[in-house]
Amino acid sequence: MKNKLVLALVTLCLSAGAFAQKKTIPSVKLETLDGKAFNTSAINNNGNPTIISFWATWCKPCKEELNNIADEYEDWIDETGVKLVAVSIDDQRSATRVKPYVNSVGWEYDILLDKNSDFKRAMGVQNVPHTFLIDGSGNIVYQHNSYSPGDEDKLYEKVKSAAKK
């Protein structure tokens, strides 16, 4: 009985996931690196695509992904106008490391702190790295979990097609 319930639930949400096409960014209060309040509903890029990437200072693949994108980020901006928002899910233990790390490696991304994983939960993220692509109208058009070197090329293909729309 219980197992059937699980199965029904899984079927329900999978089919709901397939039908409900529209997905946007929920409104969650986060912090900037200066400690100011920032509402995620304010994430926008003047009609250009936005990448939202969930990461943490203790997550090696996350840092590798963002460092590899950083090498090409200027070209990406020139060609598509894309913006990357890197959302750290570091908790109080490691959140103080975010600003030093970001400065050391010289990322030009917008950085937000999600110290108690509120935004992570609201976006349905389980593990980092998890990357979303938002089109110019604010719809989530692509998401990807985990990172292997080379994944950024596929992401960039998606960015380019989102930029054309």
Place this chain on the structure above:
Amino acid sequence: MLSLAGFSQQNGDKRQIDLGEIKGNISVAYQQYQEDSTINAAVPDEKSTLTAFTNLLYTRGNISAGIRYESYLPAQLGYPDRFDGTGLGYRFASYNTDPISVTVGNFYEQFGSGLVFRTYEERLLGIDNAMDGMRVKTHPLPGIYLKGIYGKQRFQFTDGLVNGSGLVRGFDGELVVNELLDSLSGKSIDSLPYRKLNLIVGGSFVSKYQSDNSTTLILPENVGTYAGRMRLNYGKVSFSGEYAYKINDPSGDNGFVYKDGHAALLNFTFATKGFSVLLDAKTTDNFSFRSDRTAELQDLMINFSPALTKQHSYNLAATLYPYGSRPWGEVAYQAEISYKIPKKSKLGGKYGILLTANFATVFGLDTTNINEDIDDITSTREGYVNNNFFLPGKEKYFQDFNFEIKKKFSKTFRATYTYFNFFYNNDVNQGAFDNDNKGVHGNILAQIHVIDLSQRFKKKHNIRLELQHLSTEQHLGNWATALLEYTYSPHWFVGLLDQYNYGNSVSEKRVHYVYGTVGFVKDAHRFSVGYGKQRAGLFCVGGVCRQVPASNGLTLTFTTSF
């Protein structure tokens, strides 16, 4: 939801009907266990375990609601034993607008740095102290943020959520001074002289209620904590601090003494492009705060005491001697310096070299015991006096010095070298066990070297090799570890890990723990199969650790987000 969605399919083209959005995820882990006497492998009676979670989150305009369906059939080994069965473990509904938002049901929340209040979930560790009650958040004026919470806390799971008996109530206020000044002056922040200076102050009050169920002691039923905090940013410099006080709170953690508690957390960072410094200090004295005074481990914690040590990701460094905050109290300091030798410099080469050094140390408190018979009715029953709030006592609990050199040699090849030096007081930390699963006594000194090489070829293929070596005269002796990982973007990954305890004093225990993984990823779906021996060790997330027994067998995992 199905019928609603069907409706949208039929009418979607003609009219725009807002049916809301569904987000969520599914995670399933199946483990099958085998006997293996060489590693004392644990096998549950059921021989296999299934741990699964499904989160569904519905949002439409200002309304949102969500559930999590959980299954522990039974929970995987090493998971807290109070997770059993299948059912709803989390549900909430909320109404959110800018000036006010209200949540009923389960929620996670943090006040300030969490010293007096933090409810959170760490699914992989089996930690979930979600509130179950009500929360109100309001933003009445620019720069002013208020929160109120009231409810019980999740304790265990038996075919559904089971809350603890204690009641938790709290209030938090925060003032972002710049936002308020901006709104008063009507100008944008960029045009004002205090632009570079940013000040935030805040305060919290949290109280718990639990009835006095003792026949021998008169226990306080309502216990209050207060905290004040501030954060200052001026250009490259940031400083933050929080201080918290708790009235006497006799509990299992402190041996039922009637002493009050203090805690403080300080952080300083200086960060400029290519160079940063971080300094942290923490002290906690009798500051474990739970909604049930007899709870243990990570159960029913109301607050969060971050471990001021770096969380490592290399296997031996992450799982053999990691540190978790001690509930009775500690004094901890941490420093980290990071420098990037610039790109295109003589030493830095084309891509630069990133250097990071970190030092963390934790001591017990400097205390004097009060000499009195605590069973005497006239005794203060305060236990001890803390002589120096911010200075360490004699006993060292933990120390970690580590540094890392990371260099990218070309577009396709990078190498990292990391060194660790650990001091681990196992009488205090009790995370190290011998060949017979008995706790080890005394201090453990260990050094670890790690070389991590990564080579990419034909754009989508990547091979990564990790070589690790741990040397210690104590505990299980020396270890050597090799990890080989091959990924083929965007879909495939294969990994092979061998941890070899070649320095074990018992020759039969010089075992190779070999574990292989194959996985497939597509967008936000991930499936993997793993097989082999897994070493006993500490599994930690965010400075909170749980002991995982050695096991041998097959693991299947599937995760997806939608």
